[in-house]
Amino acid sequence: MHSKTRYIILGLLVLIPSFVNLGVPIYNRESPELFGLPFFYWFQTLWLVACTGFYLAYSRLVENKS
């Protein structure tokens, strides 16, 4: 992979989850509910799993220098 593209992808893998986490208005709503939990609560909890995916991809790409 071209090294510049690689850096952009690496950056995005860290910045996308961070942007969502800091972008409070994105998830600050009550519906749709899940098991009676307002969106605000269940979204952030499930987003933890998505973040793990982003971070694992980042780690893989950092170590894969070629």
Added chain:
Amino acid sequence: MIGADVFIVFVLLFMVFIGLGFYGKYWRRGDLDHIHEWSLAGRKLGTTLVFFLIGADLYTAYSFVAIPSGVFAKGSLYFFAIPYVMLTFAVALVAMPRLWTLAREKGYITASDFVKDRFNSKTLAIMIAITGIVAELPYIALQIVGMQSVLTVMLAGYANSQMVQEISLLVAFVILAAFTYTSGLRGATLTAIFKDILVWITVIAVIVIVPISIGGFGNAFKAANSSYATLPENLVPAYATLILGSALALYLYPHAISGVLSAQSAQKLRKSTSLLPLYGIGLAVLALMGIMVYAVPGAMKFLSGFPESSRGILVVPSLILYTLPSWFSGVALLGIFVGGLVPAAIMAMAQANLLTRNIIKEIKPNLSDKSEIKITKVSSTVFKFIALGFVFSVPATYAISLQLLGGILIVQILPAVFFGLYTKMLKKTPLIVGLLVGIFSGILMIEMANSFGQLTSSVLKTTFGPIYIAVISLGINLAISFGGSIIQKNRCQKQE
């Protein structure tokens, strides 16, 4: 009053905990007269162990006590702990493997070691060590408050409960001090795994049993304050800056850095860091307990027997006691109890490293390796008892407030530690000034935000809405550090 079965399970499991703590000495044997063997477990911890060790830093009384307590009293604002842990791992993923690599090359044990070498400044290194030690103290005190909350709930209704509680805490601390003295970080890592198993069992049991017994989360939200369902619009800036400030601060705490440096390789460190957001799911469940408790009448009635200010910290143990089978609540309560004890051990060890290597050794450079390890072991014991004395002498709610101050202090070492890893443009004098101004402006603003009374708030009302003070004071600090460095550089060029 709770039954004997709870006590029996609690005590039996505590004995297993003690056994593991002492066994740590023989686990992956190393020469414990070497500082990196004692305080970094020989830098040999793999992905899973680092996951548990740093997880133990995360799953402290902060998650069991401070966060559910905040959610209980103030609602959604305190849910910031969940996005905060997600963000902190992004920060860690970028900065920490680099620190790990440099530390392995040059033999650093603390962040202060790195700063001294990188900026060639003893003054800055000592100041960073002092900031670390001071910021860590209220954090340890918070752990003890968490342990206290378990004992308070267990002993409620019994005679002399106050005295029994203080003696129990003292005994627990003597045991803790004894095994950290002999086993070092190995003992802490083993007990961290034990603690995590108990906590995860508890979290899973709670998330399965409680929503069913209260008829769904919806009922809990109905029973709680109606404003808890989402974040009130005016608190959005506070929420976002609390996420940002806390995320930047966590990996600057000395105990977090010890956890990082004990990893076996940068690759393993990256992998365990990537997986750590999963840990946050448990944290989310614990935070939700602050709302679920509203739908458990038994627990609410029990809580109403305590003064309003101390109800929050008792939320999690009382919810456990009133929803889980009684023998099982012994397991869960011990999980929370040692959930305060293990991090307290790791934190005190990290403080001791800073004191010995970065303060005492600077004053007495010809200290032998043997005395270095001796002083480190003894001072880690002393720090634990300072924190214990602190908790005995001030009210619990006050200890939580001071934790807010700890975050504001520790984040001030960010320019030197994080930016120092990546840029060569920073100079030592502006960094020193920035650190000092950051700390003093932070303290001043937190006093202003609380009208110079008891600390209950860590956000300052500004024209942009309420903002977490750590973020403002860090901004000032960064402006001075970078601005000053640029001015200094230009001046040097002119002279040439």
